[in-house]
Amino acid sequence: MREWLYDVFRERPWWMSASLIFCAWMAIFYVPWDLFVKPVARDEEVWLGIEVHGVAAKLAALPHWFVYAAAVYGFRRRRPWMGFWAPVYVAQIAVSILVWKALETGGSRxxxxxxxxxLPMFAFALLFWRRRDYFAPRPLGLVRRYGEWALVTGASSGIGAELARQIAADGMNVVLSARRSDRLARLASELEKAHGIATRVVVADLAEREGQAALLDAVADLEIGLLVNNAGLGYQGRFDLQDGERLRRLLTLNCEAPLVLTHALVKPMCERGRGAVLFTGSASGYQPLPLRAAYAASKAFDRILGESLWGELRAANIDVTVLDPGSTQTEFQAMAGEIPHPGDAVEGVARAGLEALGQQPSVLVGWWSWLRANVATRLLTRPIAIHAAHHMMEAQTPEDMR
Ligand SMILES: NC(=O)c1ccc[n+]([C@@H]2O[C@H](COP(=O)([O-])OP(=O)(O)OC[C@H]3O[C@@H](n4cnc5c(N)ncnc54)[C@H](OP(=O)(O)O)[C@@H]3O)[C@@H](O)[C@H]2O)c1
Incomplete structure (x- = not known):
């Protein structure tokens, strides 16, 4: 409990924490009571000083509910849009009070x-405006927090290549690992030129134990302060139609490799008293997914492993986070045999993972992934969630693999 309270309230000025508590109270208790318990005839709501009653008040409470819930999220996760919206919303309350009182009393009095x-509300809005820098994106400061070297697996394309770019831009040297050496070499020279950092390329097949051992040998002389377990493979299709050897490689790459690398590299991090591990999980790891069964199960493993280590290793000052993207525009869909569908850009996905390090055990990217995962796991019964997921997966699976 003490650790949770520390996580929720650290760094923020006290008056912002008080605002967070107020918004949470409004979002969780007051507005739901106002909406669902208070008799319609007695209901009243004020927006911009205009008072409405009855059914109109019930309807006007809905945006209030949304605003308070969004504010709780914005304060808690330090979202950049809060820098603008917090002062604007507080100023709106101030205008509301002014208009309301003026209309109620009338005249110049x-x-x-x-x-x-x-006046106090206008002052409060001004305070938020002056402290809007609190919500501005911060430099990652990876070298100061974790040390000189990062290791990124699956760095030859997609999310891994972008993670490597952003880590290098923050000043960390990067070990780039995957199987396609030409791509790794190109990325290494791009990063060295752009950011003046050192790189090391390690070609390794992490779906084989020899590859995992070769990678660990190749970095044995470096102090790896940030390990990014990103290499991963999808495989879409009906389980009985899938190839057994490909399933085995998927499991080894997605689960065994991160486990082995993390186990080997976390020990020296603990001895140094600092370090971080970022897992690339997936929104697919939140619920059972027919036609993507093995992949979903492998990503559930990554998520539970990473989140558990978040709790276990924080006492040793090691930050662990699981980055859970939804569909992202990379080579992943083609490699997994999925019917192409739209996805997020890698820049935002990678940024979300690096920003969450030291802040959250896991981060789901995108509101759609968040909604899907939370509705499926918290609101629906297991059979209904699985049927709905099956329906969605069919649309992404070629006919001959359904
Ligand atoms: N794109 C999405 O929609 C999405 C959504 C959720 C989660 N993810 C996760 O994001 C991570 C990165 O995927 P991505 O979207 O960036 O896909 P990607 O562009 O296909 O990248 C996959 C990376 O993994 C490497 N890799 C594949 N097999 C490997 C092996 N046997 N040994 C070593 N490296 C291997 C690939 O390099 P080589 O081929 O050169 O070895 C490549 O660098 C994966 O863990 C994936 O599960 C992706």
Whole structure:
């Protein structure tokens, strides 16, 4: 409990924490009571000083509910849009008070009263505006927090290549690993030129134990402060139609390799008293997915492993986070044999993972993934969630593999 409270309230000024508590109270208790328990005839709501009653008040409470819930998320996760919206919303409350009082009392006395009552809120809006830098994106500071070297697996394309770019841009040297050496060499020279950092290329097939051992040998002389377990493979299709050897390689690459690498590299991190591990999991790891069964199970393994280590290793000052992207525009869909569908850009996905290090055990990228995962795991019964997922997966699976 103490650790949770520390996580929720650290770094933020006290008056912002008080605002967070107020918004949480409104979102969780007051507005639901107002909406669902308070009799319609007694209901009233004020927006921009205009008071509405009855059914109109019920409807006007809905945006209030949304605003308070979004504010809780924005304060908690330090979202950049809060820098603008927090002062604007507080100013809106101030205007509301001014107009309301002016209309209620009338004349110049009403205006004076309104101004007096709204002044503290205008001051509060100004305070938020002056401290909007609190919500601005911060430099990652990876070298200061974790040391000189990062190791990124699956760096030859997609999310891994982008993670390597952003880590290098933050000043860390990077070990780039995958199987396609030409791509790794090109990325290495790009990063050295652009950011003046050192790189090392290690070609290794992590779906084989020899490859995992070769990678660990190749970095044995370096102090790896940030390990990024990103290499991964999907495989779409009906289980009985899938190839057994490909399934085995998927499991080894997605589960065994991160386990082995993390186990080997976390020990020296603990001895040094700092370090970090970022797993690339997936939104697919949140619920059973017919026609993507082995992949979903492998990503559930990554998520549970990473989140458990988040709790276990924080006492040793090691940050662990699982980055759970939804569909992302990379070579992944083609490699997995999926019917192409739209996805997020890699830049935002990689950024979300690096920003969450030291902040959260896991981060689901995109509101759609968040909604799907939470509805499936918290609101629906298991059979209904699985049927719905099956339906969605069919649309992404070629006919001959359904
Ligand atoms: N794209 C998505 O929609 C999505 C969504 C959720 C999660 N993810 C996860 O994101 C991670 C990165 O995938 P991506 O989207 O960036 O796909 P990608 O562009 O296909 O990249 C996959 C990377 O893994 C490497 N890799 C594949 N097999 C390997 C092996 N046997 N040994 C070593 N490296 C291997 C690939 O390099 P080589 O082929 O050169 O070896 C490549 O660098 C994966 O863990 C994936 O599960 C992706």
């Amino acid at each position: 009403g205006l004076l009263l309104g101004a007096a009552w709204s």
